[in-house]
Amino acid sequence: MRETVLHDVTSETEWREQAGCRAYPPxxxxxxxxxxxxxxxxxxxxEAKQVCAGCLVRQECLxxxxxxxxxxxxxxxxxxxxxxxHLRKRI
Ligand code: SF4
Structure with a gap:
């Protein structure tokens, strides 16, 4: 019997609630x-990078x-x- 693994979408996206950019226009x-x-x-x-520099969830976002x-x-x-x-350097 195959085991069903539920994907926890919430934990993957809850960092967005602390996103510094939420206070700025997209x-x-x-x-x-x-x-x-x-x-x-x-x-x-x-200017956007300055917002990111002070963001609590920068690592999660990246x-x-x-x-x-x-x-x-x-x-x-x-x-x-x-x-x-960055991605090419990781290969
Ligand atoms: S790192 Fe920048 S783009 Fe990512 S959530 Fe923070 S402010 Fe938004």
Missing amino acids: ILFFGADDSEPQSERRIRED AYALSTREAYGIWGGLTEVERRV
Whole structure:
């Protein structure tokens, strides 16, 4: 007989309740669209990273984003490009 293992989704996502970014608009972490000028994007991303730097669940957030291969936005203080580099270094 096969054993059914229930996946505990709650424990994997409850860190979000302590997310520092909850007090900020998502646009700060994801940008408006692809037309965002590079100079403005850099300023926005730096500001978002400052929020992440003071976040209590930064490690959990980054681990989640890396494990799910989140393709967009700032997660755990890293941009999507920085996360891809991080993942390549781990291989
Ligand atoms: S690390 Fe940054 S993106 Fe992740 S939960 Fe904290 S503030 Fe939000």
